[in-house]
Amino acid sequence: xxxxxxxxxxxxxxxxxxxxxDRDETALAALYDRYAGMLSSVLNRILxxxxxxxxxxxxxxxxxxxxxxDFDSSRGSLPGWLAVIARHRAISRLRRHxxxxxxxxxxxxxVMPFNLETAVAQQELLGxxxxxxxxxxxxxxSTLELAYFxxxxxxxxxxxxxxxLGTVKTRLRTAVETLKRKLQP
Amino acid sequence: xxxxxKHDEDFDLYALGAxxxxxxxALESHVASCSDCARxxxxxxxxxxxxxxxxxxxxxxxxxxxxxxxxxxATAEGxxxxxxxxxxxxxxxxFGPQSTRRWSLVFAPAAAILAFAAIFLxxxxxxxxxxxxxxxxxxxxxxxxANQAREILHVAQxxxxxVVALKKMPGSPDGDAKVSYNAKxxxxxYDGWIEPAPADKCYQLWLVPMQGDPIxxxxxxxxxxxxxxxxxxxxxxxxxxxxxxxxEPAGGMPHPTGPKIFVGGVS
Numbered sequence: 188x189x190x191x192x193x194x195x196x197x198x199x200x201x202x203x204x205x206x207x208x209d210r211d212e213t214a215l216a217a218l219y220d221r222y223a224g225m226l227s228s229v230l231n232r233i234l235x236x237x238x239x240x241x242x243x244x245x246x247x248x249x250x251x252x253x254x255x256x257d258f259d260s261s262r263g264s265l266p267g268w269l270a271v272i273a274r275h276r277a278i279s280r281l282r283r284h285x286x287x288x289x290x291x292x293x294x295x296x297x298v299m300p301f302n303l304e305t306a307v308a309q310q311e312l313l314g315x316x317x318x319x320x321x322x323x324x325x326x327x328x329s330t331l332e333l334a335y336f337x338x339x340x341x342x343x344x345x346x347x348x349x350x351x352l353g354t355v356k357t358r359l360r361t362a363v364e365t366l367k368r369k370l371q372p
Numbered sequence: 373x374x375x376x377x378k379h380d381e382d383f384d385l386y387a388l389g390a391x392x393x394x395x396x397x398a399l400e401s402h403v404a405s406c407s408d409c410a411r412x413x414x415x416x417x418x419x420x421x422x423x424x425x426x427x428x429x430x431x432x433x434x435x436x437x438x439x440x441x442x443x444x445x446a447t448a449e450g451x452x453x454x455x456x457x458x459x460x461x462x463x464x465x466x467f468g469p470q471s472t473r474r475w476s477l478v479f480a481p482a483a484a485i486l487a488f489a490a491i492f493l494x495x496x497x498x499x500x501x502x503x504x505x506x507x508x509x510x511x512x513x514x515x516x517x518a519n520q521a522r523e524i525l526h527v528a529q530x531x532x533x534x535v536v537a538l539k540k541m542p543g544s545p546d547g548d549a550k551v552s553y554n555a556k557x558x559x560x561x562y563d564g565w566i567e568p569a570p571a572d573k574c575y576q577l578w579l580v581p582m583q584g585d586p587i588x589x590x591x592x593x594x595x596x597x598x599x600x601x602x603x604x605x606x607x608x609x610x611x612x613x614x615x616x617x618x619x620e621p622a623g624g625m626p627h628p629t630g631p632k633i634f635v636g637g638v639s
């Protein structure tokens with residue numbers, strides 16, 4: 188039996204995924220409503236191309252529909268997995284790599300220390316992440332953003348910025364240390 | 373088993389994709405045989421995925437959801453057609469070579485009528501399902517708009533909301549805009565019109581706090597001659613010094629880089 192879309196907003200991700208496995212389209216629509224905004228933002232930030240971002244966004248949710256039975260909620264967080272695969276696909280597109288299917292990423296366990304199932308929870312976390320990033324020195328923040336949004340490795344960042352490799356490594360290590368401290372649940 | 377990593381941050385750097393060469397392969401081979409470190413890597417993946425929230429907010433167009441739902445229906449119909457073909461093949465195997473010509477003459481007209489009826493009903497069903505998806509998408513969109521309108525009204529009516537008129541900077545495109553900001557709620561409402569941004573550019577609204585760097589409050593690409601109103605969420609309890617709209621590359625930037633178009637100080 189399918190539930191009405193409007194009443195799905197109170198269901199947990201795991202409950203909605205069970206209904207997606209049962210081919211309930213309204214459950215997928217509810218998950219889309221819950222996470223499409225976050226994914227659209229990161230896809231647009233990486234690609235700076237609305238059309239490409241929307242193609243990938245649609246494809247991610249279609250993949251979720253197709254491979255719902257493979258998703259094991261005990262292995263990790265759905266929004267975490269969605270964010271990882273969105274970033275992965277966008278960077279692959281940006282670098283003109285062959286787009287990977289992403290099913291293999293389902294095997295990665297992702298522990299999300301926060302519940303992101305409501306808009307309020309997402310907004311609160313958005314504020315925390317922004318505050319954590321705003322607190323970083325500019326060089327650390329821009330190095331972190333090159334790694335996250337452009338998918339650059341240590342040496343690629345050094346090549347891009349002209350900074351010594353050691354400096355890049357120290358900046359990035361310090362930035363992730365700070366993030367880890369500030370984003371404790 | 374290989375030795376544990378010296379620094380736990382290596383898991384975050386791996387999740388970020390920054391490690392390379394020996395550092396990367398050493399971590400991968402160690403994690404494959406150490407459950408403690410596999411758990412730390414899973415936590416690091418979750419933590420790094422939170423950086424998605426630092427991207428300037430961009431809502432997808434309603435068409436994406438509509439196309440997705442159509443895609444699901446197309447797949448479901450494909451499966452139904454597949455099942456129908458299998459059933460037809462089974463029926464052919466059962467009635468085909470074994471049945472007599474006399475039975476064929478009796479049942480052939482009835483079968484043809486049934487086949488036409490089935491095709492008509494299937495086509496009609498597909499059309500109605502497609503309409504239903506469109507209507508659902510439209511209803512969802514209206515509901516979302518109604519919710520946003522309620523929230524905008526809530527911000528506008530709050531007694532502690534401040535309204536800041538934005539002034540056009542010399543040489544900027546024509547326009548007129550204001551921002552209603554409620555620091556306690558962490559919400560602001562942009563209301564205004566402005567000439568469309570050039571191709572490959574967009575406008576971006578910034579909250580400039582009393583202390584610290586400007587905070588992104590939304591990217592927008594207005595249509596010609598249209599007034600628009602939208603709401604954005606910013607960190608709660610942030611005292612604002614001013615608001616500014618800048619012209620940025622399409623998709624927005626993490627920090628303002630382009631010329632100021634509108635500026636308004638909070639009195």
